[in-house]
Amino acid sequence: MSTMNRRNFLKIASAAAAASPFLAGASAKAAEEKHVVVIGGGVGGATFAKYLRMYAPEIKVTIIEPKKEYQRPYGSSEVIVGNVDMEEITISYDALKNKHGVNMIQDLVTEIRPDKKEVATAGGMTLTYDRLIVSPGITFDYSLIPGMQTPEAQAQIVHGWDAGNQLETLTKQLQAVPVDGTVVLVPPPNPYRCPPGPYERAGLIAQWLLNRGDKNPKVIILDPKDGFTTDVTMLQAWNRLYGMNLPKPFEKNYKPEEVATFKKYDKPGVIQWIMATEGGRVVKVDAANKIVEAEAGVFKADMITIIPPLKAGKIAIEAGLADKSGWCPVNMKTFESKIHPFIHVIGDSCIAGEMPKSGYSANSQAKVVALQVKALLNNQPLNEVVLQNTCYAKAGPNDYGMFVADVFRQNPEGVLKRAQQPRYLPFNASTAQFRLSAVYLEAWMQSFTQDIFS
């Protein structure tokens, strides 16, 4: 074979390989064919794989994901109150496989070997990579909540923060709450997945109890923090909808003339938000008797949901990609690990400056990394980055929505910072704006899922 023919042959062989979905370990790897392995087929991993295949179809992409289908955490509190069912949050990997030519392997990664640039799976496979993308989501840390360490306690009080069967448990627990009963909800400390999420869940539950006909139900939020993303919009809504008084220490977050517009109630409302400075920190939980002890006092509940402190996905921690904070430090231009080269950590597991841990952030990071990995594998210059986050939330009713929206760029030290613009609806937003935000929230669940998985 002449040199000429041989080169042509290689070209054709690799083009053919790129055109068909890849089988693990099959087909001899053509000399110039690059392989990117992705751990986790969630928001970050799936978006990355789809976009890299779109931007650089010559690169082989393999996702390793233990679940046959994805269950989206975003929007999943709506399952608990029956607004959507489990089927609606379950998403197939077929389009990634068949339309985008992503090699999907249903397996669990058990080990990352940065020195050999390979990963090993529970099923006994070993895969080598040119670049590795790690997007394994979160793990839950109960070690700091006395009373919650046992498997029994964790089965009785669930978080439902990673979709799955716990959503069904929460649905049943809510349905079993007696008329005018008490639900206690404990949000996690910062940083955590979906900053407005716990509060939206409190609103959805309050509204569900009222819709059922309860006259005097209670949803008590025991918070380790003094504020949360979307708080100024959310507290205004709860004051209007659920008879909640504005906590005194929070008044400083509004202008005096805004504070004056808040209604005052002479008894506690349906939702009570007990912020950290008012004693919201939980000190002990008695799961069997449904009692939560906080600094502010002892709360007997009919249902409790606790979202414990969170950390990076287990595999990221085991691979030594996390620092003492429990999250993974990265170069915010490429999301390459500051600890192990050739490994990029995206989504909830990474530390991305001021970017929140949200689906939109994971999706935006994944696209940036697709562009950068393409550049890196082709020895092209890296790109300046711009990223975005948008999180929608409901106050409780289906026609009262809100959001936070931000654009992020690197500061001179390389840290991702928000563009300094208003990020919420204005204080005097119109009914139409709240209503439209709820319309967009529901449309977003569809369009966002399409952008990741279709």
Next chain:
Amino acid sequence: MKKTLTGAFAAALGLAAIMPTANANPEQTTNGAQSPAATMAAQTCGGCHGTLGQVKDTAFMPLAGMPTTHFVRAMEAFANGSRPSTLMGPLARSFSKEEIQAMAEYFAAIPKFNHTATK
């Protein structure tokens, strides 16, 4: 009825050929508007407005195929508040003039996605 007609009409004209496939590589679909910098800015819109701005059947405006001046004017109007919005106001104010121009050219160069033809 209207949908079916559009689909049939597109098919009759042989427009199915310009249907972007899943593998539509933005760097191949264009007149050069798809630089990495333009892609970097424009891809942030996809989380609501769909991959390549080709959102399907939702409340969001498809951006693919939107004329450049239309896109730029809309963003300016969102930013200065003359066009009421929910979150497009804050977002439009957060992007630079250059980024908005680059996004506009990026989306203008992408074919409109005729979804009905695929059904």
